[in-house]
Amino acid sequence: MATRRRRTTIAEVAARAGVSPATVSRVMNGRFVGEDTVAERVRAAAEELDYSPSPLARGLALGTTRTVAFVVPDLANPAFQDILSALSKSAARSGYRVLVADSVESPSDELAIATEIRRRCDAIVLCAPRMPESELVGAIEDLKPLVLINRPGTSADAPMLSIDYLTGIHHLAEHLYALGHRRMAYVAGPSTSASDRYRRRGLASFTAEHPDVELVTVTGGVGIDDGQAAAARVRSAGVTAALAFNDLVAIGLVHGLDELGVAVPDDVSVTGFDDIPFARYNSPSITTASVPHEELGVQAWDRMAALVAGKEPGHSVQFQPRLELRGSTAPPR
Amino acid sequence: MATRRRRTTIAEVAARAGVSPATVSRVMNGRFVGEDTVAERVRAAAEELDYSPSPLARGLALGTTRTVAFVVPDLANPAFQDILSALSKSAARSGYRVLVADSVESPSDELAIATEIRRRCDAIVLCAPRMPESELVGAIEDLKPLVLINRPGTSADAPMLSIDYLTGIHHLAEHLYALGHRRMAYVAGPSTSASDRYRRRGLASFTAEHPDVELVTVTGGVGIDDGQAAAARVRSAGVTAALAFNDLVAIGLVHGLDELGVAVPDDVSVTGFDDIPFARYNSPSITTASVPHEELGVQAWDRMAALVAGKEPGHSVQFQPRLELRGSTAPPR
DNA sequence: ACCTTTCGAGAAAGCGGTTTCTCGTGGCAC
DNA sequence: GTGCCACGAGAAACCGCTTTCTCGAAAGGT
Numbered sequence A, B: 001m002a003t004r005r006r007r008t009t010i011a012e013v014a015a016r017a018g019v020s021p022a023t024v025s026r027v028m029n030g031r032f033v034g035e036d037t038v039a040e041r042v043r044a045a046a047e048e049l050d051y052s053p054s055p056l057a058r059g060l061a062l063g064t065t066r067t068v069a070f071v072v073p074d075l076a077n078p079a080f081q082d083i084l085s086a087l088s089k090s091a092a093r094s095g096y097r098v099l100v101a102d103s104v105e106s107p108s109d110e111l112a113i114a115t116e117i118r119r120r121c122d123a124i125v126l127c128a129p130r131m132p133e134s135e136l137v138g139a140i141e142d143l144k145p146l147v148l149i150n151r152p153g154t155s156a157d158a159p160m161l162s163i164d165y166l167t168g169i170h171h172l173a174e175h176l177y178a179l180g181h182r183r184m185a186y187v188a189g190p191s192t193s194a195s196d197r198y199r200r201r202g203l204a205s206f207t208a209e210h211p212d213v214e215l216v217t218v219t220g221g222v223g224i225d226d227g228q229a230a231a232a233r234v235r236s237a238g239v240t241a242a243l244a245f246n247d248l249v250a251i252g253l254v255h256g257l258d259e260l261g262v263a264v265p266d267d268v269s270v271t272g273f274d275d276i277p278f279a280r281y282n283s284p285s286i287t288t289a290s291v292p293h294e295e296l297g298v299q300a301w302d303r304m305a306a307l308v309a310g311k312e313p314g315h316s317v318q319f320q321p322r323l324e325l326r327g328s329t330a331p332p333r
Numbered sequence C: 001a002c003c004t005t006t007c008g009a010g011a012a013a014g015c016g017g018t019t020t021c022t023c024g025t026g027g028c029a030c
Numbered sequence D: 001g002t003g004c005c006a007c008g009a010g011a012a013a014c015c016g017c018t019t020t021c022t023c024g025a026a027a028g029g030t
Helices: A010-017 A021-028 A036-049 A055-062 A078-093 A107-118 A133-143 A165-179 A194-209 A224-236 A247-259 A293-308 B010-017 B021-028 B036-048 B055-062 B078-093 B107-118 B133-143 B165-179 B194-209 B224-236 B247-259 B293-308
Strands: A067-072 A097-102 A123-126 A146-149 A160-163 A183-187 A214-218 A241-244 A269-271 A288-290 A317-319 A322-324 B067-072 B097-102 B123-126 B146-149 B160-163 B183-187 B214-218 B241-244 B269-271 B288-290 B317-319 B322-324
Touching (some): A010 A021, A010 A036, A021 A036, A055 B055, A078 A097, A078 A247, A078 B078, A078 B097, A107 A133, A123 A293, A146 A293, A160 A293, A165 A241, A165 A269, A165 A288, A165 A322, A183 A194, A183 A224, A183 A247, A214 A224, A224 A241, A224 A247, A241 A247, A247 A269, A293 A317, B010 B021, B010 B036, B021 B036, B067 B078, B067 B107, B078 B097, B078 B247, B097 B107, B107 B123, B107 B133, B123 B293, B146 B293, B160 B293, B165 B241, B165 B288, B165 B322, B183 B194, B183 B224, B183 B247, B224 B241, B224 B247, B241 B247, B293 B317
Parallel strands (some): A123 A146, A146 A160, A160 A317, A183 A241, A241 A269, B067 B097, B123 B146, B183 B214, B183 B241, B241 B269
Antiparallel strands (some): A288 A322, B288 B322
16 A cells, blocks of 8 residues: 655754754744744745644644543434534634544443543543542543533532533423423433433422422433333323423434324423424424533633633533423323 | 643653663553563552553654544534544544544635644544545545545545435435426535535436426525525425435425425425434424435444555445435425 | 854754663573 | 573663754944
């Protein structure tokens, strides 16, 4: 096969321009103060040899890679994709690139993956809902600078962006209650995940306020398949409404119920969470709690940029989901 | 803020173990052949100091970063997200990470972005449908090893994975024809994109076979918004069927037509392309040409792995889309 | 005309590893 | 007892770039 092409180095440019590598470096970085003719010669040589500095060598010397890591549970989830897309675009404007990784194959490796990938770059945006609090706190110093996503209540000292899942699902439940539903099911997410925990708490406070509500929890998951598989469980639970862990589960659930001959929303109302772009186009459209994922990505970069610049990052913020009432919910028969 | 923590270096481990850095390096990489007690001492020292080699320094010395780039027109497009997700998972199994970038903000910079990001890693998976052929061929040597996506017909010497858009859209058109449609619209993609060109060719060969078909082309785009905006144009074109550039456009179009009081598929049939996960859950579900995106990501990694190992990559392949007949198409009124 | 600054640019020391080269030691054969 | 070889591990060069340190020369002051 083709012999791997060797890139031209700073030494070659220096030789060609008849100067030292130090001078080439200075010219390339705009720190040159000497005669214009010299700078011009260097630029010409660089141009002719099609030279551009090795980011690797530069990174080693400078101690900075202009790269940030983005670690999430599952890259296949549209919610994370939206964050990634916004994060990448924002970072690119500052000349930074994003290195990605997901931990879907082995949730227990979240920490190992994070620390490994972190060493390859300057900072990390970490979404690790299943990492135990103790692990996170223990590793925090090695991960800095970092921005956390969705770890409300953590004692880790880092800027954090989160979604108020508790309030969000509470509102969804209230909506169902107002429609007249009294028997509901929660189609749960991974029991080890923090975001699932907050949804359960939100529902707990809801049921505390409404003793006349009967709420059952059924096994769900995080994807469309999981939602579809949960359809049978929801039906046999004998409820008139189901709150799904997220939109994917809701979409799968609606589809699964349809296959079982259960009409949504006529027989059972269904809610999602996230408001992924397709929730509104589903048949029926999904009533959900809307989360500003792009905004999350943008803000993550803002925090990140401040951190790598050694400045004070903005405050941690908790986004309030907005209720999106659509076609998948209606009064019970 | 917190003083940036300095990582322990190989020299410190060496000092602690009472050996030279060379020995530590050998032990860490399993190339050590000396006495076991020495190796044990090194391992202990590394453990105590919580040492792990700097990937950056390692990369410089070894000339390899164990990172590959993935460049696409738009990370927000679910089709690319599916490829990325599969690519990242496959690469991770071999200890590689993926660096991402999109060129959505400035399509003309595709080449600049690709060459810049390429220098940060060992190889690149490039999906650059709008890059002029001459530019691509000119830069090919600098980009190698690379795997191309969707550049059928290019003379660039690199493994390529592509979708047979030409045949795919031809089949979709035939499907509409069989249903009885004779006046159709093509809701186009970006005119500079190669994949749009192939769709046009496919349609050209279709109309050549069916002189009784009238086909008009209307401006479209790549996203849901573009599809929605195209609804008015489709309606005023007076057609009974519309072939959208992709599923996103189709979803937007269906939605837009609905808002205009045009029923799909009763008044107008609509087809998409890609079969993104949500096409089947749309209301109505979208008739489309199914593209195996995850497979594309997996195969991209296979080629990549072969290339970086200096082996012969597998052959270039062209995936044939599979027709998915769903609810958005029906005989004309 | 002499001494002190200032200035331009090269030499060299990192950055943190890997690897080739080298050398001292101990074991074995004769 | 001497010579040779194998072996274990350190010294040093290198990967490609940045930056401090250094120094010679030119400029400026008296």
